[in-house]
Amino acid sequence: MMLHVPKVLDATQVAGFRKRLAAAGWTDGRITAGFQSALAKNNLQLPQSDPVARELSAAVCTALERSPLFFAAALPRHVYTPLFNLYKEGNGFADHVDNAIRHEQTGQPVRTDLSATLFLSAPEEYDGGELVIGTASGTHRIKLPAGDLVLYSATTVHRVEAITRGERLASFFWIQSMVRDDGERSLLFDLDLAIQQLNQEHAGHLSAVKLVGVYHNLLRRWSEL
Ligand code: NI
Numbered sequence: 363m364m365l366h367v368p369k370v371l372d373a374t375q376v377a378g379f380r381k382r383l384a385a386a387g388w389t390d391g392r393i394t395a396g397f398q399s400a401l402a403k404n405n406l407q408l409p410q411s412d413p414v415a416r417e418l419s420a421a422v423c424t425a426l427e428r429s430p431l432f433f434a435a436a437l438p439r440h441v442y443t444p445l446f447n448l449y450k451e452g453n454g455f456a457d458h459v460d461n462a463i464r465h466e467q468t469g470q471p472v473r474t475d476l477s478a479t480l481f482l483s484a485p486e487e488y489d490g491g492e493l494v495i496g497t498a499s500g501t502h503r504i505k506l507p508a509g510d511l512v513l514y515s516a517t518t519v520h521r522v523e524a525i526t527r528g529e530r531l532a533s534f535f536w537i538q539s540m541v542r543d544d545g546e547r548s549l550l551f552d553l554d555l556a557i558q559q560l561n562q563e564h565a566g567h568l569s570a571v572k573l574v575g576v577y578h579n580l581l582r583r584w585s586e587l
Contacts, residue, residue: 363476363548364495364502364514365435370425370480371509379418379482383531386414388448402456405522406448410467419444422480422533434554435513437540437547439587442472444480444535449491454524460516464536474516474536475544481506481532488528495520515544540585550584553577
């Protein structure tokens with residue numbers, strides 16, 4: 363699964379985030395990296411305990427709750443507390459796979475089914491810095507407008523290209539989904555979109571009710587809570 367979710371944050375919210383993050387206490391990004399990815403990672407990150415990080419990660423979660431597209435695609439059971447990173451000129455993050463299990467500061471384990479990056483810098487502010495994701499269907503190079511999010515399978519090998527000009531600010535996090543399997547979750551998302559389209563074009567059609575039933579019966583079969 364790979365999905366572009368536009369306008370998770372609007373321009374005013376992005377400006378507010380950036381103002382707060384400009385004065386925050388950035389540290390070496392390797393604090394959240396596993397052994398293998400620590401060798402690949404070269405960026406700055408806000409510690410989870412930082413008051414600015416706490417405030418803004420809650421704001422990201424609130425924004426996600428207002429995004430029906432994010433919910434339909436991710437079917438989140440748990441959103442790992444969003445983190446923030448900053449890539450300056452020369453920084454990058456070489457090819458790696460995200461750890462399968464992460465622990466919240468409370469100790470709660472989270473299985474990382476999906477990864478997400480919420481862009482906070484506009485594409486024209488920096489060169490390089492593309493999120494490059496390898497999938498069975500090819501390699502995707504992603505650089506989105508500020509406020510937009512990309513959701514992708516955490517099983518993928520991915521990297522952030524080195525920055526050659528400017529700075530790239532983002533929030534990143536993982537999602538444990540109610541539906542662990544990427545293929546099953548993608549089928550549910552496709553079905554959900556088809557039902558929405560059917561409802562728009564043929565409102566009140568009995569087939570839509572039956573398909574909603576199929577959706578929920580599949581979700582009942584495949585979800586874990
Ligand atoms: Ni990663």
